[in-house]
Amino acid sequence: MTKEERLKKRHNAEKRFRFYGLLSVSLAVIFVLVLIQNIVSKGSSAFSRTTIAADISFNADLLEIEGPITKQSLEEAEFYDLAVESILKIYPSKDSKEERQVLRLFSPDYEYEIKRYLIKNPDKINQVASVELTSSDDVDQLNKGNFPRDLPEDRRRVSNFQLNIYDNLVEEGKIGKKFNDYFFSKGDSRDPELAGIGGSLMGSFFTIIICLILSFPIWIVSPSIILAFPKIYFWFWFPLKKKKKIKIIKKNLEIKILASIHN
Secondary structure, eight states, X not given: OOHHHHHHHHHHHHHHHHHHHHHHHHHHHHHHHHHHHXXXXXXXXXXXXXXXXXXXXXXXXXXXXXXXXXXXXXXXXXXXHHHHHHHGGGSOOSSHHHHHHHHTTBOTTHHHHHHHHHHHOGGGTTSEEEEEEEBOHHHHHHHTTOSOSSSOGGGOSSOHHHHHHHHHHHHTTOEEXXXXXXXXXXXXXXXXXXXXXXXXXXXXXXXXXXHHHHHHHHHHHHHHHHHHOGGGGHHHXXXXXXXXXXXXXXXXXXXXXXXXXXX
């Protein structure tokens, strides 16, 4: 084989190597884009939550507030009876079983949502106001089209009675969607509609801060320590190869010679 043939063969091999490299990188990028697309398309619904507009009667007698209405008195007030009484009015119930089914349409956090609303709007005391309350995860999935309604009732988490209430609320325009700020502000929860990544975000943030606090001073001080205590080189000197050691010795000698000339 002549020199030109070997050179040509080498160039062809380099072209193939470059092609295989570009092909592998392109495939990796495509797979990553497909993964991101699947995550966004299937998980985008998590950024919104379903709400149910309920007419809440902020009766001061039910809150049992003694004295003037202040922010502190509202924070200390008990809202459970007021919340339950108002929520049960959205649909007539025959017995306690149906009442429990009505309450299960809402997130367990409904009492605190009503409380936060009145604290922000204290002028609503002794008035009736429409408050958007977070729905349960079952209603949320039903509203997002991820809940099979054609299954028998004993195989569904939502009963026929609850479906009737949901359809009635949709007709009245009381079912809505809003940005799921709970996803970024709340932590782990047994209730999916209240779960979020807030706890994980804060944990990651403080982990990074602690690592930075511990590592940054070491990075600043380590050169000074090595110059002040040359024996510490021993721990880094031993694993080095002979050529590397010779280069370091020559460099140190040059530094010493330049320092002596300068002096």
